[in-house]
Amino acid sequence: MTLFKEFTKGFIKENPVFVMALGLCPTLAVTSSVVNAIGMGLAATFVLVFSNIFISLIKNLIPSKIRIPAYIVVIASFVTIVDMMMHAYLPAIHKSLGLFIPLIVVNCIILGRAEAFASKNNVLRSVVDGLGMGFGFTLALVVIGGIREVLGAGQFLGINVLPESYQPMLVAILAPGAFIVMGLLMGLMNLKKKK
Amino acid sequence: MKYYIKLGFVLFIITAIASGVLAYLNTITQPIIEENQRVAQEKARKEVLPSAVTFEEVVGELTYHIGKDTDEQVVGYTFVASLYGYSGDVKTMVGINTDLIIEKIKVISQAETPGLGANCEKLEFQAQFSGKQKAEMKVDKDGGTIVSLTGATITTRTIANSIRSAMDKLNIPTEETDGEVE
Numbered sequence: 023m024t025l026f027k028e029f030t031k032g033f034i035k036e037n038p039v040f041v042m043a044l045g046l047c048p049t050l051a052v053t054s055s056v057v058n059a060i061g062m063g064l065a066a067t068f069v070l071v072f073s074n075i076f077i078s079l080i081k082n083l084i085p086s087k088i089r090i091p092a093y094i095v096v097i098a099s100f101v102t103i104v105d106m107m108m109h110a111y112l113p114a115i116h117k118s119l120g121l122f123i124p125l126i127v128v129n130c131i132i133l134g135r136a137e138a139f140a141s142k143n144n145v146l147r148s149v150v151d152g153l154g155m156g157f158g159f160t161l162a163l164v165v166i167g168g169i170r171e172v173l174g175a176g177q178f179l180g181i182n183v184l185p186e187s188y189q190p191m192l193v194a195i196l197a198p199g200a201f202i203v204m205g206l207l208m209g210l211m212n213l214k215k216k217k
Numbered sequence: 218m219k220y221y222i223k224l225g226f227v228l229f230i231i232t233a234i235a236s237g238v239l240a241y242l243n244t245i246t247q248p249i250i251e252e253n254q255r256v257a258q259e260k261a262r263k264e265v266l267p268s269a270v271t272f273e274e275v276v277g278e279l280t281y282h283i284g285k286d287t288d289e290q291v292v293g294y295t296f297v298a299s300l301y302g303y304s305g306d307v308k309t310m311v312g313i314n315t316d317l318i319i320e321k322i323k324v325i326s327q328a329e330t331p332g333l334g335a336n337c338e339k340l341e342f343q344a345q346f347s348g349k350q351k352a353e354m355k356v357d358k359d360g361g362t363i364v365s366l367t368g369a370t371i372t373t374r375t376i377a378n379s380i381r382s383a384m385d386k387l388n389i390p391t392e393e394t395d396g397e398v399e
Contacts, residue, residue, distance in 0.1 A: 099235040110249035
């Protein structure tokens with residue numbers, strides 16, 4: 023597979039959320055607004071790229087029996103770094119993402135890519151894979167977040183986009199709205215694939 | 218046996234490096250985080266008691282701040298009222314003047330339902346608290362004067378009750394109020 027294809031596969035063909043159905047917990051929880059979606063997506067992308075680099079570098083040093091705990095330590099370290107950095111430099115986003123930053127540790131996209139990709143490929147390919155998957159995840163979050171924010175608050179990125187007379191569809195920014203929007207988008211993706 | 222010692226050793230090396238890096242980064246970010254929180258608190262205090270310029274902390278059953286103007290005159294007090302709301306603690310910064318009448322309130326942290334309880338962060342809602350006394354800190358359903366948010370009586374009640382009970386605990390020494398102007 024060419025590097026470019028490796029990069030773009032995460033967007034549509036192997037999109038972590040819509041196709042592989044990975045990382046659904048943060049997807050459902052933080053997509054009530056586009057800002058949160060971008061923050062979460064980029065934080066996860068950062069962790070994904072750096073844990074991919076590290077795991078790819080040390081893949082031959084780690085005995086296969088303890089690879090999972092070793093990967094988790096690497097991932098947890100990068101998550102903690104992101105958590106501390108966001109808390110210090112982006113306190114507003116850190117506050118609204120709350121618990122979901124530390125929970126990136128158990129986001130199965132990251133461990134999944136470490137196990138399925140980074141532990142079998144070289145550093146360059148792992149970086150490209152991490153970026154592609156991370157952006158695919160971010161894209162999915164932003165699409166879901168965008169739909170929910172427009173319907174549920176009449177806003178996009180905090181700016182009013184619908185006329186004042188629009189009565190916000192509250193359910194869209196509550197938990198059920200996340201399931202409904204994600205379900206419909208997954209259905210659309212499948213419909214497109216069948217054609 | 219030797220194999221398992223090797224496994225443990227490899228894991229030990231990995232965790233040792235990881236904790237070393239994190240400890241170092243923590244020493245860099247910790248002061249910034251604390252400074253951010255201090256600045257945010259200071260800003261919230263200024264917002265609820267705009268006439269005060271400097272604040273002096275008083276530690277007690279309820280820690281509060283004495284707000285003073287440029288002439289070192291006491292203009293009021295600020296404190297944080299906190300109670301568990303519908304889905305988490307609702308923290309409110311409250312500013313009161315020397316007659317113990319509320320100047321302004323500001324919800325500084327909450328995790329209420331978006332679109333319902335989370336509307337307590339709106340200025341229109343918070344404005345109704347201004348100019349009221351402790352006894353009025355009850356929602357209309359409980360016989361008070363605070364108008365509930367639509368679909369979020371619990372949140373509104375939490376805020377009103379938290380302010381009332383915080384003011385109960387507020388222990389302002391009388392000599393402090395002697396500095397009152399007029």
